[in-house]
Amino acid sequence: MKTVADLGLELQALRRASGKPQRELxxxxxxxxxxxxxLERGRSADFSVAKLLRLAQALGVEVxxxxxxxxxxxxxxxxxxxKQGANVGPESR
Numbered sequence: 060m061k062t063v064a065d066l067g068l069e070l071q072a073l074r075r076a077s078g079k080p081q082r083e084l085x086x087x088x089x090x091x092x093x094x095x096x097x098l099e100r101g102r103s104a105d106f107s108v109a110k111l112l113r114l115a116q117a118l119g120v121e122v123x124x125x126x127x128x129x130x131x132x133x134x135x136x137x138x139x140x141x142k143q144g145a146n147v148g149p150e151s152r
Contacts, residue, residue, distance in 0.1 A: 062140055064101025071099040073118045088113040 074084055081099075085092040090110050097103035115122050 062101065063098075063104050064140075064143070067099045067101040067103075070114060070118070073120060074099070077118055079117075084114070084117060087117050090114070 074081070077084075079087075081095050082092050084090075085095045088095075088110065090113070094103060094106065094110075095114075098106050112122060
């Protein structure tokens with residue numbers, strides 16, 4: 060199962076491969092650079108679907124939903140994600 064941190068890293072890799080700095084991609088997608096930075100670091104759980112779709116379009120990829128092959132998150136997996144600092148605390152917003 061992918062986490063917000065996983066998604067952020069994938070988007071960061073796509074942005075870097077495109078050669079676009081954060082500021083340029085943020086301006087192109089009507090997103091604040093700070094919000095894009097937080098998403099790339101897995102610290103933004105409130106990133107809208109509309110912004111995500113604009114990012115995908117600007118990076119030349121599409122968002123696809125696929126059936127999950129894993130079970131629902133366990134308490135252990137949630138605690139592990141929390142310990143890693145992914146998607147928690149006031150900085151995640």
